[in-house]
Amino acid sequence: MATHKVFRLSLPDDRASKVMAYIVRAIPGRTPQCPVPGAASASFPSPAPVPGHREAEEEEEDNEQEPAEIHLCVLWTSGFLGIAYYDTSDSTIHFMPDAPDHESLKLLQRVLDEINPRSIVTSAKQDENMARFLGKLASQEHKEPKRPEIIFLPSVDFGLEISKQRLLSGNYAFIPDSMTTTEKILFLSSVIPFDCLLTVRALGGLLKFLGRRRIGVELEDYNVSVPILGFKKFVLTHLVSIDQDTYSVLQIFKSESHPSVYKVASGLKEGLSLFGILNRCRCKWGEKLLRLWFTRPTLDLGELNSRLDVIQFFLLPQNLDMAQMLHRLLGHIKNVPLILKRMKLSHTKASDWQVLYKPTFCPFLLQTVYSALGLRDACRSLPQAIQLFQDIAQEFSDDLHHIASLIGKVVDFEGSLAENRFTVLPNIDPDIDEKKRRLMGLPSFLTEVARKELENLDSRIPSCSVIYIPLIGFLLSIPRLPSMVEASDFEIEGLDFMFLSEEKLHYRSARTKELDALLGDLHCDIRDQETLWMYQLQCQVLARAAVLSRVLDLASRLDVLLALASAARDYGYSRPRYSPQLLGVRIQNGRHPLMELCARTFVPNSAECGGDRGRVKVITGPNSSGKSIYLKQVGLITFMALVGSFVPAEEAEIGAVDAIFTRIHSCESISLGLSTFMLDLNQVAKAVNNATKQSLVLIDEFGKGTNTTMETCEDGDDLVFFYQVCEGIAKASHASHTAAQAGLPDQLLTRGKEVSDLIRSGKPIKPVKELLKEKQMENYQTLVDKFLKLDLEDPNLDLDLFMSQEVLPAATAIL
Numbered sequence: 001m002a003t004h005k006v007f008r009l010s011l012p013d014d015r016a017s018k019v020m021a022y023i024v025r026a027i028p029g030r031t032p033q034c035p036v037p038g039a040a041s042a043s044f045p046s047p048a049p050v051p052g053h054r055e056a057e058e059e060e061e062d063n064e065q066e067p068a069e070i071h072l073c074v075l076w077t078s079g080f081l082g083i084a085y086y087d088t089s090d091s092t093i094h095f096m097p098d099a100p101d102h103e104s105l106k107l108l109q110r111v112l113d114e115i116n117p118r119s120i121v122t123s124a125k126q127d128e129n130m131a132r133f134l135g136k137l138a139s140q141e142h143k144e145p146k147r148p149e150i151i152f153l154p155s156v157d158f159g160l161e162i163s164k165q166r167l168l169s170g171n172y173a174f175i176p177d178s179m180t181t182t183e184k185i186l187f188l189s190s191v192i193p194f195d196c197l198l199t200v201r202a203l204g205g206l207l208k209f210l211g212r213r214r215i216g217v218e219l220e221d222y223n224v225s226v227p228i229l230g231f232k233k234f235v236l237t238h239l240v241s242i243d244q245d246t247y248s249v250l251q252i253f254k255s256e257s258h259p260s261v262y263k264v265a266s267g268l269k270e271g272l273s274l275f276g277i278l279n280r281c282r283c284k285w286g287e288k289l290l291r292l293w294f295t296r297p298t299l300d301l302g303e304l305n306s307r308l309d310v311i312q313f314f315l316l317p318q319n320l321d322m323a324q325m326l327h328r329l330l331g332h333i334k335n336v337p338l339i340l341k342r343m344k345l346s347h348t349k350a351s352d353w354q355v356l357y358k359p360t361f362c363p364f365l366l367q368t369v370y371s372a373l374g375l376r377d378a379c380r381s382l383p384q385a386i387q388l389f390q391d392i393a394q395e396f397s398d399d400l401h402h403i404a405s406l407i408g409k410v411v412d413f414e415g416s417l418a419e420n421r422f423t424v425l426p427n428i429d430p431d432i433d434e435k436k437r438r439l440m441g442l443p444s445f446l447t448e449v450a451r452k453e454l455e456n457l458d459s460r461i462p463s464c465s466v467i468y469i470p471l472i473g474f475l476l477s478i479p480r481l482p483s484m485v486e487a488s489d490f491e492i493e494g495l496d497f498m499f500l501s502e503e504k505l506h507y508r509s510a511r512t513k514e515l516d517a518l519l520g521d522l523h524c525d526i527r528d529q530e531t532l533w534m535y536q537l538q539c540q541v542l543a544r545a546a547v548l549s550r551v552l553d554l555a556s557r558l559d560v561l562l563a564l565a566s567a568a569r570d571y572g573y574s575r576p577r578y579s580p581q582l583l584g585v586r587i588q589n590g591r592h593p594l595m596e597l598c599a600r601t602f603v604p605n606s607a608e609c610g611g612d613r614g615r616v617k618v619i620t621g622p623n624s625s626g627k628s629i630y631l632k633q634v635g636l637i638t639f640m641a642l643v644g645s646f647v648p649a650e651e652a653e654i655g656a657v658d659a660i661f662t663r664i665h666s667c668e669s670i671s672l673g674l675s676t677f678m679l680d681l682n683q684v685a686k687a688v689n690n691a692t693k694q695s696l697v698l699i700d701e702f703g704k705g706t707n708t709t710m711e712t713c714e715d716g717d718d719l720v721f722f723y724q725v726c727e728g729i730a731k732a733s734h735a736s737h738t739a740a741q742a743g744l745p746d747q748l749l750t751r752g753k754e755v756s757d758l759i760r761s762g763k764p765i766k767p768v769k770e771l772l773k774e775k776q777m778e779n780y781q782t783l784v785d786k787f788l789k790l791d792l793e794d795p796n797l798d799l800d801l802f803m804s805q806e807v808l809p810a811a812t813a814i815l
């Protein structure tokens, strides 16, 4: 909305008191404070609320709400995956260096589950395996919130050389124009792994797609390219596998939709969930990172311990005040990537400069530098250095000071908001200062002109004013008299009629034409010159976009860890330990993190699986005795430890858990249109087919849904459901048939039938001896073979080595 600043000057004599001078949109907000010469009784209307302020607030809200879109490009060749995606929320390209992924493309599925892309771009020349995978993806009707669009580009768009060229010739906001081509290549090779061929080809394909679809710049001029504010690497090694069912039944996330990292801004409310109670992040970017950590639990002990070190540091009583102060500051971080994107597109708004500088970013940074240095001092007493604080101290560098002081020195925040455009402070450009000075003198000057013009007008005309309209110029404004009805009545001798607006007639006079020639371009000149300053400032800020982005990453990490520390303090959590040699978990007096907040008194329980006490635990007990809660709390404590959070337990020792599988009932099954038993089997099939000896499998009342009263008939090998309720007890649950449909292995089905027959006939269930025997015989044979192959004549024979490396593993397998 345009800002109108109106000056109303009252003059002493009768007629002249009705002369008014209006300046429309020409006077910066501060100018009324200047005394107007010759207008002793000058009075100003009480300052109306400056529209810019409210607008700025609204815009800020808009900034936070902008929904993210992800566009992903993928290539899979010979068991390796190359992935790159563009995130519109931060205008950044994320890529994963070439990673092995087997034919089932589990890694790709994981990435898709996590980021929920809007489009998936791949080569038209496709491996059969990948084609099948994408075909399946396209047919997933229940996929929330929307199935991705799958786009095939010609394979030539993914060529290695062409992709490299595309990457090197890209127009990136973070690369200053002053860099030579060689410097640019060197810089980019430090960011992009050019030795990862699939990744480079995926990046090339992604750039092609972005350029072709003009993502985010659809309505811009054709020479405006898609803004790219940075490249970020992500790796999915050491990941702990957790499927969507587990996230749901353990109530890790509880939103209406997909637990995507990129749903932060879509306005979804988090219900009672683990994420909900731990998310005390103060900025959106912290929240987004916490979501990311939740979707990527890890076994990277270095990373986990570095997170726990920071939490532990902030939990020390002497650091409480510092933690709270830092956390408050982080609340001021606004959507910096969006502002940088607008700068790149030259759409910067007046309020953006304030968001970037005044109330938030730079003072926060400066104070944080100070605090970070304080933190570094505080850390000296700790046994090990805390990497995050060192990184903060290093990154919050001269570049940031430079950005802050440039913005602070050049931008006139008050004036910019008042005029809703970029304005510069005095003493930046003498030429602009001079023009503004002349413009400021205009009200009194125009009052004088208006008074003189009125003297020459017909005496029936009671008042007049001289107004200035940018791009039109100076005009004489006269109130419409009751006698002026027809257009011909508007004609006044010596004046050129221009237009009628709000009962005012506007004319050009000889004097206003003179004013046009003398002063007419003043306002436009000021605007043009200030816009030039804005472009220069934008270039300076964009050249340091990479620093801003790194600082934002560190600030988000700090925010997450402060949030986890705050939750740990309030809920009495303790630091977990990791024991890679342990196959299982040991929990001392553990609690369910959500249930303990709802129950009046919660009874803690210990759990131990793996180690000396056996690896399979069976829990029995009467109804409502807490079996499900117990199972879930083991899963949740393990999950929290693998995210790097403190846990609700007196002590927790977490082994090398590589996956968490669950078979626990949830309401979601109804919406999928699967029967309870079918869903049970489906989840168990996932565990049976994927679990390793390191996996944690939680099963609650498996097979509960086999009791059916629904009528069926058998048609050959197929089973037909009538969905008709009937009287009586079902003769069979047809469990094995459903199990086969759900993908359980044949061997397991045969054994299942055998066990249920034994139960029905009341006979004891014995272990599968043949299987045991067969396996044991194989192991004996291996050991014997090793001895037979042993050449005792061999002069290089090392018997110790033979015993430790060959015999011992085979003997252990037998035992």
Ligand SMILES: Nc1ncnc2c1ncn2[C@@H]1O[C@H](COP(=O)(O)OP(=O)(O)OP(=O)(O)O)[C@@H](O)[C@H]1O
Pocket: 595, 599, 601, 602, 603, 604, 621, 622, 623, 624, 625, 626, 627, 628, 629, 630
């Ligand atoms: N450790 C605990 N301390 C306090 N209250 C608990 C505890 N565990 C469970 N409860 C309470 O008992 C209720 C039932 O727990 P839960 O659903 O785990 O029982 P269950 O044994 O699985 O029941 P069912 O066999 O009927 O499925 C919970 O909703 C909770 O209110």
